[in-house]
Structure formats: C-alpha cells, structure tokens
Amino acid sequence: MLGMGVLSALALPPVHFLPILLITFPALGRVLNRAPSWKNAAWAGALFGFGFYAANLYWLVNAVMIRAEEFWWFVPFPSLGCALILAPMVAAPAALCRLAPAGPRRILAFAASWTLFDMGRVFLFSGFTWNPLGSSLAIPGVVGDVLIQPAAWIGVDGLTFFVVLGALFGGEALQDAFRARAGRPCQLFPRHADRIRVAASAALVISISVTASMVRLKTVHPAGEQGPIAVLVQGNVPETEKVGHLNPRDIFMRYLHLTADGILQARDQRPHPAFPDAINRPIVFLWPETSFPGSMLLQDSPRARQIIMEWAPGADAGLIGALRVDENGRYRNSVLALAPNGDIAAVYDKARLVPFGEYQPPFIPLQIVPQGGMAAGPGAQTWHLPGIPPVGPLVCYEVIFSGLTVDEHDRPRWLANVTNDGWFGDSAGPRQHLSSVRLRAVEEGLPIARAANTGISIAYDGFGHELGRLGWGKTGTLVVPLPAALPTPLFAQYGRSLPALLSLAVFLLAVVRPGRKR
Incomplete structure (x- = not known):
C-alpha cells in the first residue's frame, strides 16, 4: 500500500x-x-x-x-x-x-x-x-x-x-x-x-x-466593473540573499526599476487591443510576499514608501508584500496598500499561517519557528481603495483554502495574491500552489493576479483561463488588464457545505442497510 x-x-x-x-x-x-x-x-x-x-x-x-x-x-x-x-x-x-x-x-x-x-x-x-x-x-x-x-x-x-x-x-x-x-x-x-x-x-x-x-x-459572461491593469513585479531574488540580508539596497533598486518599466508598459497599453476601454482603468502594481530584505522599512519610513510611488508615476496604488511588527511586538506577514503619495492606505495581515514555517503548534517541545512564529490576522478582507475596484488581498498559501478566501459579506471584484515560492526551488511545489490559484478563480468567479518572487507570476480570469504568466526564475514584469468578475457562482454562494452534503449523503446511502422484506 x-x-x-x-x-x-x-x-x-x-x-x-x-x-x-x-x-x-x-x-x-x-x-x-x-x-x-x-x-x-x-x-x-x-x-x-x-x-x-x-x-x-x-x-x-x-x-x-x-x-x-x-x-x-x-x-x-x-x-x-x-x-x-x-x-x-x-x-x-x-x-x-x-x-x-x-x-x-x-x-x-x-x-x-x-x-x-x-x-x-x-x-x-x-x-x-x-x-x-x-x-x-x-x-x-x-x-x-x-x-x-x-x-x-x-x-x-x-x-x-x-x-x-x-x-x-x-x-x-x-x-x-x-x-x-x-x-x-x-x-x-x-x-x-x-x-x-x-x-x-x-x-x-x-x-x-x-x-x-x-x-x-x-x-x-463577465459583468460589472472591469478590473484594473495589474503590473506584477517578479524580482527573482534568491532566497539565500533575502535570508542572509545580502544586498538589500540592490534588491530594492531592482524592484524600483522593474516597477517603473511595468508602469510604463501599462500606460502604453491604454487602450489595450482586447480591452478598448482600458484607458479609463486604474493601474495597480504588486510586489511579492516579503519582497526584499529589510521590508519592515516600509512600516517605519514614510520616505521609503514615497520613493516607491515616485518610481511608479501614474499608478493608482501599490500592493507590497512586507513583514511588519504590530503594537504587541509580534511579527506579521502582511500586504501594505500604498496610495500615490506613499501613505499606507490599508494593511492586511495573513490569517492562515504555514504550520512549522510561520506557526508552531504549542505542544511541539523543540523551537522550530524563530520567536514562536508570527501573529495571525483576522481573516479574509475586501479593500475599497480610492478609484480601484474592490480587491481581496491574499498572502501566499492562504489561496489554497477553498471557500475561505473571500469575505462573503463584502465580495471583492478581483483577488490579489502575493507569494514567495522561492523557498521550495524549481520543484513541484510552486506548480501545485499555482493549481490552487486557478481553482480559487473558478470557485469564486473572480479574476486573480499573482505576484511571486521567483515565479510563477500569473493572472487568471474567473474561468481559470490564463491571461499571462512570467515563468519560474525570470526577472521582469507582467502587465495584464484584468477583466470584470463573473456572476457569483453557486459554490461562492454556499461554499463547502455543497461538497460536504454531497459526500455525507453518499456515505449514508452506502452504510444504511435497507430493511429486509418479510
């Protein structure tokens, strides 16, 4: 077996x-x-x-x-x-x-x-x-x-x-x-x-x-407000450099240059051949999870945030994956939404932490996760940023949780997933992660943009159809005009209760023995 x-x-x-x-x-x-x-x-x-x-x-x-x-x-x-x-x-x-x-x-x-x-x-x-x-x-x-x-x-x-x-x-x-x-x-x-x-x-x-x-x-067919033009920045920074805090300034500058190039491409794509009305759509750029060493600088330095937005002229927002420290001194794996002037417009803290990576069960006697791990956020949220269709931020492997990726009381129009699969190398892991991103798009009927440090950065529409990708181990930007969301699918309305009831009904049908006739 x-x-x-x-x-x-x-x-x-x-x-x-x-x-x-x-x-x-x-x-x-x-x-x-x-x-x-x-x-x-x-x-x-x-x-x-x-x-x-x-x-x-x-x-x-x-x-x-x-x-x-x-x-x-x-x-x-x-x-x-x-x-x-x-x-x-x-x-x-x-x-x-x-x-x-x-x-x-x-x-x-x-x-x-x-x-x-x-x-x-x-x-x-x-x-x-x-x-x-x-x-x-x-x-x-x-x-x-x-x-x-x-x-x-x-x-x-x-x-x-x-x-x-x-x-x-x-x-x-x-x-x-x-x-x-x-x-x-x-x-x-x-x-x-x-x-x-x-x-x-x-x-x-x-x-x-x-x-x-x-x-x-x-x-x-997609209905309602179309998504933004998403600029996905893939810095392709080896994880050894990030863990060792090597060349943080060079890495930061790499992201700035890539962002500037991506924003220029986005502005040139107005209007996009497939989306003639793209001229009126906002531009949003995404940096991956924990984008660069010393990313907590974004929490402490207004000037650093201003520099990022100065390198992205014409962008309506920047979604930056970064570590931060909360008021209790606990680390959080977060996404910061930067306004055009560099102000922090919104903060999302990762709610589902990776067991033994970011989260250590209390009964484990050995110290595996440094400082006992990170603090978890409250759960799925929808951001209403000025001039941008409502967006649901997701950090890394939160996207694997079917039925738990969207605030059901305040549904977004698109999803933004920042991640870093560089930890796992050019293996099956990043491809398995990618299949989860695609399935969440279908389940929720929402386009999703995914920025990954070393790849694979990608965008899907609400059918799970690939709109563009930047492959593993490549440095660059992917510029994708996101379509509108699809009408809310049945699964998005009722969630995991549907497959659970289906499986339970079949199980009972199999185990309940019909009474014998006389």
Whole structure:
C-alpha cells in the first residue's frame, strides 16, 4: 500500500498522470474489502496515505536546505513528518468505510469519507489543505479549463469526490474486464452487465460534466466593473540573499526599476487591443510576499514608501508584500496598500499561517519557528481603495483554502495574491500552489493576479483561463488588464457545505442497510 500511495502522487500537478489512479485506488479498495478487521483496514489506509503525502510533499525539504547549517537536523522531517501527520486522514476513512457491507457499497463509503476527511484538513493545526485530488484536473491549457469548471458548483472538494469515486469504480471495472478476458476470477464486478453499468455511468457523468462546462464557458459572461491593469513585479531574488540580508539596497533598486518599466508598459497599453476601454482603468502594481530584505522599512519610513510611488508615476496604488511588527511586538506577514503619495492606505495581515514555517503548534517541545512564529490576522478582507475596484488581498498559501478566501459579506471584484515560492526551488511545489490559484478563480468567479518572487507570476480570469504568466526564475514584469468578475457562482454562494452534503449523503446511502422484506 505504501508504494500505491507513492504512485498516486503522479496524478497531482505538475505531472497530471490521472491513469495511475485506475491502478492504485482499486488496489487499496480490494484491501479494504478483504481486510479482516477495521484495524487492518486503517493500517492499509495509513500506509497508502503516508506514501501519497510523502511523495507529493517531497519539495518541502528545499526550505530547510536554505538554512541547512542551522537546521540540518530537521532535513528528514518536513515531508516525512507532514506525511505522518496526514496519514490518519486516509486511515480514518479506510476504517470508517467498514460500516458498509463489503463490495461496491464499501467502496462508495470510502470515496465519500475520503472527501470528508480531506476537507477536514482545514482544521489541522492552522490548516493544511494542500493537494486535494481534485486539483489533478487543473491540467494546463484548454483541457484543464473545461475539466475544472464544475468547481464553480461543487468546489475542488466535489472534484475530489468524483476523482476518487471514478478511480475506484472505473479502475476496478476495467481490471475485472481484463481478468474476465484472461479467465481469471473477478474481484468487485464479476458480471459483465455490472461492468457495463459502471462504464455507462462513468461515460454519462463525464459527458454531463463536459457539456455543462462548455455551456458555462460559452454562456456566462463577465459583468460589472472591469478590473484594473495589474503590473506584477517578479524580482527573482534568491532566497539565500533575502535570508542572509545580502544586498538589500540592490534588491530594492531592482524592484524600483522593474516597477517603473511595468508602469510604463501599462500606460502604453491604454487602450489595450482586447480591452478598448482600458484607458479609463486604474493601474495597480504588486510586489511579492516579503519582497526584499529589510521590508519592515516600509512600516517605519514614510520616505521609503514615497520613493516607491515616485518610481511608479501614474499608478493608482501599490500592493507590497512586507513583514511588519504590530503594537504587541509580534511579527506579521502582511500586504501594505500604498496610495500615490506613499501613505499606507490599508494593511492586511495573513490569517492562515504555514504550520512549522510561520506557526508552531504549542505542544511541539523543540523551537522550530524563530520567536514562536508570527501573529495571525483576522481573516479574509475586501479593500475599497480610492478609484480601484474592490480587491481581496491574499498572502501566499492562504489561496489554497477553498471557500475561505473571500469575505462573503463584502465580495471583492478581483483577488490579489502575493507569494514567495522561492523557498521550495524549481520543484513541484510552486506548480501545485499555482493549481490552487486557478481553482480559487473558478470557485469564486473572480479574476486573480499573482505576484511571486521567483515565479510563477500569473493572472487568471474567473474561468481559470490564463491571461499571462512570467515563468519560474525570470526577472521582469507582467502587465495584464484584468477583466470584470463573473456572476457569483453557486459554490461562492454556499461554499463547502455543497461538497460536504454531497459526500455525507453518499456515505449514508452506502452504510444504511435497507430493511429486509418479510
């Protein structure tokens, strides 16, 4: 089971090798059906989960290697430790599904409970909902654009349910068909008619999903106020320079020069060929999370803020990722909104902190996070800056939290995500992070602009369609006129209650045994 879990990680970004799930999940399903007790089933689930999370989080070790001379002893723990913590989130549904009778109903119960426990990762420490299996459908390009549209109705968790369900039933039916042809005993679907029903059901679900997605892409249109012209500044500063506070002045000047170039491009794009009325739209530039060493200077020095805006003539606002210290002396990972005169127009503090990176659970005896970690902000906000469409700021991995990225009482017209994936190198990590950005755009129907220190800086519209990108390891600016928001999707109205109710209903359907007729 450990190996099956490792192989399953190939379905996730950036590989997206979905066919592997037709092999690995049926193997787990057969073990769950044959397990003599719930304990054996739980152990099988735990091994599968440990392999799955250890493989898809391998890149976490890169963050430790940046400060290896100080934290060399911690190198084995990030990916393996997270996998150990997350393995029970697979062990629990493996044990719970035994409430259903062996056979298809038990497999159905496992798919539903996998989804429910996967959603429950939002309550683990400060939350760690990284890499839900639904993100495997966020394939780059047009194919992914179509496959992820159902997230507008059921969210990424709903996609996860159907991916797991399809892998279990589709894979087992396919394997049983090969067994029957080879004259070997079948496992879950011994009758040919049952295999045909599974294939027909899968084809029907896929057809409905693709058709509904195509209809949405063709018939839903942006409405209301258009977004600003976003200037995404990618300084491409190696993390070793930032951690070592090397060349802070040179880095600051690099950002100033890039910003000036980007603003000039934005002004030249008025009007933009695709957006003829762009001449009336504001210009907003974004600097990534903790943009440069000594970024707390922005909190303390009005002159530094003025210099930034002087290098951005014509910009209506600058959104700067920066550390700051609050009135209690606690560090906060923040976004500062600078007005054209350099004043701080708004401050947003990151609410969801990275476990063991920015946040240390109090029961951990070893000092892992310096000074016990940062202080968290109150949650999602919407900024109403003068002359700029309402914007929802997000810092780094806050964007992975489905249904929790937008103030539901004051919905923005676009989202601004500042991040720094430089900690994790040119690995799968930044690409997995990117899939979350794309899925949030679909779920909320909002365009999103993302500025990343070393990449990938990108912009999506409310369909999750890519508007432009600046690749990994490149220094430069990306200038993108953002479209208007889409009408509020169903998921944005009801949130995670939709996939939760779907999964719970299916689970109850699987475990509740109908009464026998006399």
